Amino acid sequence: MIHVIIAESRKLRRPTLLFSTMAITVVLSGLFTSLLFLLINSKDGNGKRGQMISPASLSLPNGVVTGFTSTATLLGIVALCIFAAQTAQEYTFGTLRNLLVRQPSRMKILGGKYISMIIFAIVMDVLSLIISVIASYALAGHAHVTTVLWNSGAGYREIGHAFLNVLITTLGFGTLGMILGLALRSPISSIAIGVIWVLIVENLLALAVKKSGPWLPGYLISNVAEGGSVDISYQRGLFLGGAYLLVGGAIVSYLFKKRDVSN
Amino acid sequence: MNSAAISVSDLTKVYGERPALSHANFEVPMGTVCGFVGPNGSGKTTTIRMLLGLIAPTGGTGSVLGHNISHPEKYLPQVGAMIEGPAFYPALSGRENLNVLASLGGFPTSRVQGLLDQVGLGDRGSGKFKTYSLGMKQRLGIAAALLPQPKLLVLDEPTNGLDPSGIQEVRNLIKDLASDGTTVFVSSHLLSELEMISEYLVMLRLGKVIFSGRTQDLLAAQQPILVAKPEYEFDLGKLFEIAKSSGHTVTLVDGQLHIVSDPNWAPALNRLAFEAGVTLASLTPVFPTLEETFFEMTGE
Ligand SMILES: Nc1ncnc2c1ncn2[C@@H]1O[C@H](COP(=O)(O)OP(=O)(O)OP(=O)(O)O)[C@@H](O)[C@H]1O
Numbered sequence: 348m349i350h351v352i353i354a355e356s357r358k359l360r361r362p363t364l365l366f367s368t369m370a371i372t373v374v375l376s377g378l379f380t381s382l383l384f385l386l387i388n389s390k391d392g393n394g395k396r397g398q399m400i401s402p403a404s405l406s407l408p409n410g411v412v413t414g415f416t417s418t419a420t421l422l423g424i425v426a427l428c429i430f431a432a433q434t435a436q437e438y439t440f441g442t443l444r445n446l447l448v449r450q451p452s453r454m455k456i457l458g459g460k461y462i463s464m465i466i467f468a469i470v471m472d473v474l475s476l477i478i479s480v481i482a483s484y485a486l487a488g489h490a491h492v493t494t495v496l497w498n499s500g501a502g503y504r505e506i507g508h509a510f511l512n513v514l515i516t517t518l519g520f521g522t523l524g525m526i527l528g529l530a531l532r533s534p535i536s537s538i539a540i541g542v543i544w545v546l547i548v549e550n551l552l553a554l555a556v557k558k559s560g561p562w563l564p565g566y567l568i569s570n571v572a573e574g575g576s577v578d579i580s581y582q583r584g585l586f587l588g589g590a591y592l593l594v595g596g597a598i599v600s601y602l603f604k605k606r607d608v609s610n
Numbered sequence: 611m612n613s614a615a616i617s618v619s620d621l622t623k624v625y626g627e628r629p630a631l632s633h634a635n636f637e638v639p640m641g642t643v644c645g646f647v648g649p650n651g652s653g654k655t656t657t658i659r660m661l662l663g664l665i666a667p668t669g670g671t672g673s674v675l676g677h678n679i680s681h682p683e684k685y686l687p688q689v690g691a692m693i694e695g696p697a698f699y700p701a702l703s704g705r706e707n708l709n710v711l712a713s714l715g716g717f718p719t720s721r722v723q724g725l726l727d728q729v730g731l732g733d734r735g736s737g738k739f740k741t742y743s744l745g746m747k748q749r750l751g752i753a754a755a756l757l758p759q760p761k762l763l764v765l766d767e768p769t770n771g772l773d774p775s776g777i778q779e780v781r782n783l784i785k786d787l788a789s790d791g792t793t794v795f796v797s798s799h800l801l802s803e804l805e806m807i808s809e810y811l812v813m814l815r816l817g818k819v820i821f822s823g824r825t826q827d828l829l830a831a832q833q834p835i836l837v838a839k840p841e842y843e844f845d846l847g848k849l850f851e852i853a854k855s856s857g858h859t860v861t862l863v864d865g866q867l868h869i870v871s872d873p874n875w876a877p878a879l880n881r882l883a884f885e886a887g888v889t890l891a892s893l894t895p896v897f898p899t900l901e902e903t904f905f906e907m908t909g910e
């Protein structure tokens with residue numbers, strides 16, 4: 348499996364892919380965190396979906412990562428695109444046959460690919476966390492937010508929790524992307540379907556069908572990053588979201604193992 | 611252990627209703643070059659994919675380097691393959707594409723530059739794959755197939771898109787590998803090329819094996835002919851009668867007679883013609899080429 352991971356990392360560290368993803372990560376984290384502090388007290392809200400987050404609540408220990416956690420869904424979307432593209436492109440380029448001749452164990456190919464992309468996602472999230480925390484400290488004064496509690500043991504624990512939760516969300520969306528990539532075998536369709544589903548269809552469904560929110564995979568996965576919400580508990584997000592991915596993952600892994608490779 | 615590099619028995623692949631390969635039986639002896647021929651859609655690529663564990667047979671079995679094809683992990687580390695054209699990551703350089711496969715197979719990446727040199731891409735290795743010409747892509751595919759220093763090399767139409775000197779290079783490469791003991795199983799539509807390099811042949815038609823064995827035996831089964839041309843055209847009739855009355859099948863093609871006969875009969879024909887007052891402008895024994903045999907056998 349280690350051979351697969353090394354081989355995959357050669358594709359992931361291609362400069363255009365690596366730098367553009369990291370640039371997007373920097374911009375998203377910087378932007379979301381900055382808006383949180385710059386738009387404080389604005390009547391249109393400074394948080395997600397027009398929420399108002401006050402200087403007092405940002406001064407709590409978790410204030411240091413509020414910007415970071417609000418970036419999670421978009422980091423997840425970026426991961427979804429990368430996981431989907433890196434998987435489905437093997438079919439469209441016809442390179443899967445080369446991979447399988449050099450490593451006939453299809454599960455090792457899949458596992459190695461997954462692990463290499465997990466590493467990629469971790470790098471992405473670490474970068475996002477760093478940018479977001481730096482921006483938070485830089486803008487706290489401007490927003491009249493005190494950072495005393497950020498600098499406490501509780502503050503550091505919040506950073507740890509937030510990182511873990513955002514990582515789970517990022518990987519959840521990435522896994523969704525990989526599932527779509529394996530199922531559809533086309534980068535364009537898997538990315539389009541994944542992104543449209545998560546950003547548009549689920550929101551429409553949540554509006555149209557009452558109480559559907561706690562059943563929608565994207566909602567569930569996003570919810571983990573926030574550490575749970577009023578509608579969906581943290582555990583529900585983790586376990587139901589995880590169950591969806593497990594079932595989807597099992598089905599596509601089986602298909603990947605059994606399906607003829609004829610392109 | 612079996613002395614065959616490839617051996618298949620009753621190997622079958624059915625897509626929907628249509629058999630792409632039907633009850634194929636053949637063997638490729640170790641250490642030989644074996645040509646794999648057949649018209650478009652006759653099942654060559656399908657066979658190769660099954661040998662490499664990429665698609666599952668509908669029926670039958672096979673073995674490669676002594677291992678059953680249901681366990682490709684046992685033999686693929688010693689097999690190099692290029693299947694149906696080169697496929698690489700367009701945004702990676704040729705060198706990095708080979709590095710990916712080297713890492714994956716656990717081969718040292720230090721082999722890569724040597725392979726690029728070997729296929730004539732030595733100074734273009736850092737160019738992106740998508741900027742390569744058709745022939746360069748094909749060469750990279752061949753380099754990738756050579757990566758494991760294979761005991762068995764499987765090439766599906768390796769000369770596609772190559773210029774005449776490229777075709778010659780591939781021919782020489784295959785000859786060199788074969789003389790070092792590598793078994794080469796190569797499909798191609800360039801029959802004159804295959805005839806030059808393959809000791810063995812497997813011929814498919816509509817998913818069925820219609821010949822497998824020594825190339826020599828296939829060609830020997832076809833009758834050679836004598837092509838005779840009299841000095842004066844008005845002697846054609848006389849010459850025709852001479853050959854026919856000696857019990858040979860004769861046809862007139864473009865002012866020359868094609869006489870189905872053993873080439874050893876040429877001196878006798880010459881004498882008979884001379885005695886009848888006919889001088890021959892030329893008398894040439896012609897052995898059937900693989901191409902003619904192919905047309906004959908596949909009915910194409
Ligand atoms: N994935 C597939 N699904 C359905 N039919 C297929 C598939 N792959 C191949 N076939 C069919 O199997 C038959 C054999 O195809 P194959 O590619 O093996 O031929 P080939 O001998 O390699 O031909 P060519 O010389 O054109 O490369 C064809 O009729 C083809 O349409």
Ligand SMILES: [Mg+2]
Nearest residue numbers: 654655694766
């Ligand atoms: Mg083919």
